[in-house]
Amino acid sequence: MDWRDIPSLSALRAFEAAARLGSLSEAARTLNVTHAAIAAHVRALEGEFGQPLLRRSGRGMVPTRAGAELARDLGNGFAEIAVGVRALKQGREDRPVTLTTTPSFAENWLMPCLAAFWSAHPDIPLSVQTSQDMVDLRRDGIDLAIRHGAGPWPGLEGHVLTQATMVVVGQPGRFTPRPVDPTTQEAWAWVATLPWLLDTSHSEFNKRLTRLGIDRDALRATELASNNLILPACRAGAGVSAQPLALVETDIADGRLEVLAQEQDSVMAYHLLHLPGPLSRRAQTFVTWLKSDAKCIVGTA
Incomplete structure (x- = not known):
């Protein structure tokens, strides 16, 4: 034409x-x-x-x-x-709501919430795709993304879903005596002397450790290929691990892990993102639910 x-x-x-x-x-x-x-x-x-x-x-x-x-x-x-x-x-x-996020966030934060969502909205199918890589929402036809970082996110709209304060966690009572206040420099200096479990797939967390005064090369560390391997080993007492607080809040509340050191005044967060413009009715329902009703994780509202 x-x-x-x-x-x-x-x-x-x-x-x-x-x-x-x-x-x-x-x-x-x-x-x-x-x-x-x-x-x-x-x-x-x-x-x-x-x-x-x-x-x-x-x-x-x-x-x-x-x-x-x-x-x-x-x-x-x-x-x-x-x-x-x-x-x-x-x-x-009519199509399912598609969401992409990291494997660790999906396993430790998102998936425990979804039983409540599906109970409240059984008519809304949700497809969760996990990847460490940034995907092109427009090219791949994805409605929503949950990503870790400080932002901003050019070409996307969204809001902070939950904060991503860095904490160092370990099996309760396994590493003693520990400093009383985990937010102090004394606590960070102490955890640097402990055996570590490091996730080789997430370089951003390792960069944050450097900014917090932890020399990654000086650590006694066991490197594992993903956080899905790190957390079970950490719960079993094999070492300590740096994690966004959102991923381990339930473990801490249930007594499987304890906080040994904690970052202060972090700008890092998990952001819920989408392309500019209105969402489909189903996607908007899911976003509204996440913002107001996802209370299955300690510390969220």
């Missing part, structure tokens, strides 16, 4: 509305523009086609023979477009 052969779509829409409604004023009200704008569009089309398309009849307007043919074809064409748009919107509304 050569778009140069087609007049302005705004002019075609204005003419179709005027011919269908029999009034420039009614067309203006329907399209939320001025009477003068509709008249100008009709005149422009008549100039392009070299013949009249509308004529006055009493207080209204009626199409000429050529105008009636054009109005009929435009009406059919716009109706086809409307069908396609409605089908696409309906398909978007």
